[in-house]
């Protein structure tokens with residue numbers, strides 16, 4: 001039988017067959033995945049084939065189809081190994097809150113860089129707009145203008161007040177969507193708001209830390225009644241960057257990408273070189289300061305593969 005992995009806890013996989021029935025499955029024998037060394041050989045979104053024994057109790061996954069794409073994070077801060085968050089994604093949606101908890105532009109830009117690297121279209125949803133004071137609403141408008149200007153679709157929602165949900169559904173319709181963001185931004189709350197009946201457990205925001213408490217612990221894919229799928233994920237603190245070369249990073253910033261051929265030096269780092277088209281655009285205000293600062297931050301990231309001839 002064929003199916004899609006909708007949940008993975010490490011040793012158990014929930015697989016949804018083509019008729020919508022879900023089966024608990026295990027992986028047959030010692031399955032080797034060649035392409036990447038990840039901590040999880042099978043992830044949510046994988047298309048698999050499985051066998052059901054006579055008593056139909058536990059399925060055995062024996063084929064994993066090739067993946068169109070996947071999004072990974074480092075499994076721990078020090079580890080070079082990676083954990084696949086999900087695969088075969090049509091769209092990645094980053095859920096952002098400007099407060100309770102605060103999402104930094106550094107986190108947003110890292111995530112967007114990753115989606116560019118994997119060629120996955122990305123959108124930004126600013127949630128909890130009901131909590132924002134005028135100052136925050138003004139900042140929200142600035143953020144929207146910035147990211148829409150670069151080409152990312154931006155939406156504003158309130159899961160609790162049910163604001164912006166029609167646009168949110170329109171964004172997701174017919175696609176396999178990955179939701180990511182810090183713990184407590186309202187990923188699960190947004191899914192509950194657009195797909196009644198799921199009743200996903202929600203967390204509290206700790207009064208002391210003003211952060212979420214990692215209520216969702218495993219990624220899980222849910223079918224959407226209006227078409228498509230949504231993948232709820234556990235909150236991530238930071239995204240480690242793996243296998244990115246420093247000279248490639250600017251190419252994953254769409255507003256810099258077009259300028260790169262105009263830099264005087266082919267190996268320009270866009271930090272100090274004369275005749276740098278990126279610095280010129282920055283000085284003219286055509287590239288946003290925070291985006292540029294986050295570009296510089298990524299160059300210094302410990303996960304970046306440094307190559308000698310670029311410094």
Ligand SMILES: Nc1nc2c(ncn2[C@@H]2O[C@H](COP(=O)(O)OP(=O)(O)OP(=O)(O)O)[C@@H](O)[C@H]2O)c(=O)[nH]1
Pocket residue numbers: 127128129130131157158159160161181182183184185186187188189190201202203204205212213214215216217233234235236
């Ligand atoms: N005021 C307000 N609260 C919200 C909104 N969306 C979610 N919340 C609340 O924020 C808290 C955290 O929401 P969750 O949906 O559990 O957050 P999450 O992103 O799934 O968090 P993790 O599962 O830990 O990654 C809950 O108490 C929600 O009720 C919103 O738009 N406005």
Ligand SMILES: [Mg+2]
Pocket residue numbers: 187188189201202215216232233234
């Ligand atoms: Mg959650």
Ligand SMILES: [Zn+2]
Pocket residue numbers: 263264268269270271273275276277278279
């Ligand atoms: Zn340059």
